[in-house]
Amino acid sequence: MNLQSALPSEIRALIRDNKLIQHTSGMAKGYIQANVVILPNKYAYDFLKFCYRNPKSCPLLDITEVGEHSFPKYGPDADIRTDVGEYYVYRDGVHVETRHDIKDLYGKDMVAFIIGCSFTFEHALLDADIPVRHIEEGHNVPMYITNIPTEQSGVFHGPTTVSMRPMSMAQAIRATEITTHFKGAHGAPLHIGDPAAIGIKDISKPDFGEAVEIRDGEVPVFWGCGVTPQSVCLNVKPELMITHAPGYMFITDIKESELLY
Amino acid sequence: MNLQSALPSEIRALIRDNKLIQHTSGMAKGYIQANVVILPNKYAYDFLKFCYRNPKSCPLLDITEVGEHSFPKYGPDADIRTDVGEYYVYRDGVHVETRHDIKDLYGKDMVAFIIGCSFTFEHALLDADIPVRHIEEGHNVPMYITNIPTEQSGVFHGPTTVSMRPMSMAQAIRATEITTHFKGAHGAPLHIGDPAAIGIKDISKPDFGEAVEIRDGEVPVFWGCGVTPQSVCLNVKPELMITHAPGYMFITDIKESELLY
Numbered sequence: 001m002n003l004q005s006a007l008p009s010e011i012r013a014l015i016r017d018n019k020l021i022q023h024t025s026g027m028a029k030g031y032i033q034a035n036v037v038i039l040p041n042k043y044a045y046d047f048l049k050f051c052y053r054n055p056k057s058c059p060l061l062d063i064t065e066v067g068e069h070s071f072p073k074y075g076p077d078a079d080i081r082t083d084v085g086e087y088y089v090y091r092d093g094v095h096v097e098t099r100h101d102i103k104d105l106y107g108k109d110m111v112a113f114i115i116g117c118s119f120t121f122e123h124a125l126l127d128a129d130i131p132v133r134h135i136e137e138g139h140n141v142p143m144y145i146t147n148i149p150t151e152q153s154g155v156f157h158g159p160t161t162v163s164m165r166p167m168s169m170a171q172a173i174r175a176t177e178i179t180t181h182f183k184g185a186h187g188a189p190l191h192i193g194d195p196a197a198i199g200i201k202d203i204s205k206p207d208f209g210e211a212v213e214i215r216d217g218e219v220p221v222f223w224g225c226g227v228t229p230q231s232v233c234l235n236v237k238p239e240l241m242i243t244h245a246p247g248y249m250f251i252t253d254i255k256e257s258e259l260l261y
Numbered sequence: 262m263n264l265q266s267a268l269p270s271e272i273r274a275l276i277r278d279n280k281l282i283q284h285t286s287g288m289a290k291g292y293i294q295a296n297v298v299i300l301p302n303k304y305a306y307d308f309l310k311f312c313y314r315n316p317k318s319c320p321l322l323d324i325t326e327v328g329e330h331s332f333p334k335y336g337p338d339a340d341i342r343t344d345v346g347e348y349y350v351y352r353d354g355v356h357v358e359t360r361h362d363i364k365d366l367y368g369k370d371m372v373a374f375i376i377g378c379s380f381t382f383e384h385a386l387l388d389a390d391i392p393v394r395h396i397e398e399g400h401n402v403p404m405y406i407t408n409i410p411t412e413q414s415g416v417f418h419g420p421t422t423v424s425m426r427p428m429s430m431a432q433a434i435r436a437t438e439i440t441t442h443f444k445g446a447h448g449a450p451l452h453i454g455d456p457a458a459i460g461i462k463d464i465s466k467p468d469f470g471e472a473v474e475i476r477d478g479e480v481p482v483f484w485g486c487g488v489t490p491q492s493v494c495l496n497v498k499p500e501l502m503i504t505h506a507p508g509y510m511f512i513t514d515i516k517e518s519e520l521l522y
Contacts, residue, residue, distance in 0.1 A: 045306035049324055052309070053333070063310055065415065072314070072412060151333060154326065 012083040023247035033249035034114035035226040038242040044111040046154030053151035056224035059116035067108040074252040080112040086245035093237035120185035133212040142206035147199025162222040166214040184259040191222040273344040284508035294510035295375035296487040299503040305372040307415030314412035317485035320377035328369040335513040347506035354498035381446035394473040403467035408460025423483040427475040445520040452483040
């Protein structure tokens with residue numbers, strides 16, 4: 001099967017049968033891939049409210065009903081217990097296990113959230129000939145913990161984490177125009193320019209991912225990042241929390257163009 | 262005090278002291294006015310999820326923490342128990358009382374939701390010389406129950422209610438361009454043209470509000486309407502539900518221009 005032109009349902013079936021365990025980048029081209037956060041129902045309301053209050057960090061795409069395995073809009077035939085290639089299992093805020101399915105962990109009181117990811121807007125930037133340096137360099141995007149607080153919701157609070165892509169100021173303005181139309185994938189940048197203004201001490205030392213070259217005449221451009229909801233959840237030390245492993249995204253049935261508005 | 266140029270906090274203080282009990286249209290010009298829905302906490306998660314899934318009908322602006330009286334972003338100093346001029350109290354889905362405050366009803370388990378309203382985008386349409394017929398005619402907007410289902414969330418489900426404004430097709434296209442940028446105030450239209458296509462049998466007989474003249478060469482333009490969340494909640498027959506009375510809106514501290522994106 002050509003993984004790039006395959007349908008999301010075909011890819012998810014291969015993953016479900018453990019016939020495909022690899023990073024999903026480039027698979028089912030044109031369809032939205034998503035971050036996954038699974039929590040016990042007792043946290044669901046405050047986390048949903050957290051997403052509402054922090055749309056640039058946590059652009060929520062869909063939610064299961066309590067104990068259900070599929071997403072009404074983004075994956076009616078999906079099974080969130082099996083359709084991600086690799087899951088991270090956290091207990092009391094500590095990563096204790098990496099798994100290929102979570103059937104025995106996903107009880108009747110669990111709720112799954114899928115959150116937009118930067119793959120979507122990076123495709124739009126590349127289409128507009130705006131550089132995406134970490135893709136050029138062939139590694140993960142650099143991410144930084146900032147001093148920008150998130151808007152609290154119940155027990156959920158903490159700093160905003162951002163991803164960074166360097167480009168010229170003219171490209172940064174064009175990238176802002178483009179990404180403001182992708183609110184389901186972090187939307188417009190949170191900051192352009194001076195890293196110190198948002199509490200980043202050393203741009204060459206990201207907190208997650210790998211540093212990229214910033215060329216003469218380029219400014220760093222910072223977007224909200226899917227690490228924020230994960231780190232905010234881990235702060236709460238929930239008795240059980242399950243996420244996708246980095247790069248092993250949930251592939252939805254919805255096209256990237258549907259996020260464009 | 263000039264009510265049109267007064268600050269939201271000044272208007273709310275007059276309302277709180279029962280010194281101002283009238284429709285809020287035109288007060289605190291430039292600031293967002295909102296629909297109010299207050300429910301016991303047991304319904305809050307499913308209703309929040311309902312708003313998420315139906316953004317054109319239920320453009321949620323802010324939520325109180327459980328039992329709290331103020332809104333973190335839209336009214337940090339507001340008191341939702343007193344700052345609306347007239348409240349409707351519903352028990353088991355039946356309107357039982359009209360009140361000027363709800364201090365004794367708003368217990369520690371209540372949650373207040375404020376939802377964007379069409380005042381915001383009507384101001385933008387008028388600025389663009391697009392006619393708003395019911396304002397010209399000096400009465401309430403016509404509203405219709407359609408056959409467009411809302412996306413269910415838990416116990417909340419039911420048909421979408423729309424408001425209607427007639428205009429030329431060129432104006433309808435311009436109005437679509439403008440209102441797509443006001444997603445916090447119902448966003449772009451749900452339908453343009455043939456009423457029967459969305460289940461409206463007789464355009465001259467609205468389900469709520471009053472009919473308006475549709476002139477030769479005009480098409481009806483239909484937007485999502487704040488009646489939808491109220492009617493969907495009443496379907497559930499909650500033991501207690503409180504809303505603003507029609508026209509007595511909650512005046513927020515946020516300017517209409519902040520909704521523009």
